Amino acid sequence: MGVDLTDLVPEHETTLVDLNGKVIAIDAFNTLYQFLSIIRQMDGTPLVDDKGEVTSHLSGIIYRVTNLVEQGIKPVFVYDGKPPVLKAETIKARREVREAARQMYEAARAAGSAEAYKYAQASTSINAQIIKDSKELLGYMGMPFLIAPSEGEAQAAYMVQKGAADFVGSQDYDSLLFGAPRMVRNVTITGRRKIPRRGVYVDVKPQIVELKEVLETLEVTREQLIDMGILVGTDFNPGIYKVGPKTALKLVKKHPDMRAILDELGQDIENYQEIREFFLHPPTTDDYSIKWGRPEPEKIRHFLCDEHNFSPERVDKVIERLDRAVSETGKQKTLSAWF
DNA sequence: CATTTTGA
DNA sequence: TCAAAATGG
Structure with a gap:
């Protein structure tokens, strides 16, 4: 992956x-x-x-x-x-x-x-x-x-x-x-x-x-780590044949930039600049809210057992554990409290 | 992944 | 009794 x-x-x-x-x-x-x-x-x-x-x-x-x-x-x-x-x-x-x-x-x-x-x-x-x-x-x-x-x-x-x-x-x-x-x-x-x-x-x-x-x-910068990843292969490029993590590390330390590395290897990486830029500045958002809630046992049971053929015995057991765990965590008067 | 069943 | 194998859906 x-x-x-x-x-x-x-x-x-x-x-x-x-x-x-x-x-x-x-x-x-x-x-x-x-x-x-x-x-x-x-x-x-x-x-x-x-x-x-x-x-x-x-x-x-x-x-x-x-x-x-x-x-x-x-x-x-x-x-x-x-x-x-x-x-x-x-x-x-x-x-x-x-x-x-x-x-x-x-x-x-x-x-x-x-x-x-x-x-x-x-x-x-x-x-x-x-x-x-x-x-x-x-x-x-x-x-x-x-x-x-x-x-x-x-x-x-x-x-x-x-x-x-x-x-x-x-x-x-x-x-x-x-x-x-x-x-x-x-x-x-x-x-x-x-x-x-x-x-x-x-x-x-x-x-x-x-x-x-x-x-x-x-002893590398984040930019160099990104270059290492690109040399080895990412979700956006296949990586260079026979270059694994160790070779990649040697290469980024030996050369000032990717241009010099690719010159030595006599290879090219398609979209190199775009990939590097994507890792440095990927699209992200602040438009979300994280809120943990109480489990809804009857909804879980209906969804898993009635709609997806799970065994009610098994499901009830795990719901019981989840419910108990959430209640326990919620009780803790610490920063890690559930709600 | 986790639970249940098995067989040495 | 308990790790390995089978089952779960």
């Missing part, structure tokens, strides 16, 4: 408990994508209701968000708005990759192949119905959300800059390029995650990344 700066940025492992009272501006699309990708049957089939509508993300949201609230975390979900024109090529390329994966999935599933799951994951896509349903459920749960003018990560980064949120929550590092002072990864995925090739599991813990520390450690 986004910019890959793994192994280069200093991360600090934390726990959900340590994020108590913090407001996390969560990249909604990133989260939906993860739920849709992960919550599947062994043959790759996603959870669906009797109308054939995908419900994997609804399961992910109700359980995961309840978990966060139980830890005293205050999530606000930031959805992507209108995709920038710069992203058009990437969107088209991804659609083609997904379509190819979908065909491989159909074939693998028909053949009962073990490969089906991996192709199903690669064919994960988000449609209007999925977005609509996710907002409806968040609303009934009392969780605030907003739609960014453009990229969700950019708006979330802006909200942390402004102090409206403490962290951006995402798996991607893009928000750092957008100037987010702080971000936290692995907040919507936790526990044990399987390593693809081998059958082993590793613990995934939330990780805090501080922009200031990243820049100081790498």
Whole structure:
């Protein structure tokens, strides 16, 4: 998906408990994508209701968000708005990759192949119905959300800059390029995650990344970090062949600007100036209000059980937890109080 | 993702 | 009893 700066940025492992009272501006699309990708049957089939509508993300949201609230975390979900024109090529390329994966999935599933799951994951896509349903459920749960003018990560980064949120929550590092002072990864995925090739599991813990520390450690400016991202590849350009995070770091330190880097490589990057400008000054808005509310149990129950075939027993149990968690947090006479 | 069922 | 596997929708 986004910019890959793994192994280069200093991360600090934390726990959900340590994020108590913090407001996390969560990249909604990133989260939906993860739920849709992960919550599947062994043959790759996603959870669906009797109308054939995908419900994997609804399961992910109700359980995961309840978990966060139980830890005293205050999530606000930031959805992507209108995709920038710069992203058009990437969107088209991804659609083609997904379509190819979908065909491989159909074939693998028909053949009962073990490969089906991996192709199903690669064919994960988000449609209007999925977005609509996710907002409806968040609303009934009392969780605030907003739609960014453009990229969700950019708006979330802006909200942390402004102090409206403490962290951006995402798996991607893009928000750092957008100037987010702080971000936290692995907040919507936790526990044990399987390593693809081998059958082993590793613990995934939330990780805090501080922009200031990243820049100081790498001894680069934010502009140079953006150039590194562009060299490696972003949502707006494919990146240069064989240039990973380490090579990118060397290149930005060796040369005064991107022009010199590209001259050495004998390559070019389409829309370089526009992409750099987009990361430095993305469209954002102050026109939003973040307000947490009480969950509406009967609305949640009707939406999940009556409309989407969830088990009433399971739903009642999780509603009970959510309600209790919200009441508890609301009682605290601290700055982190719920309302 | 989380819960429930299983089998060593 | 408890980690692994299966199910959930």
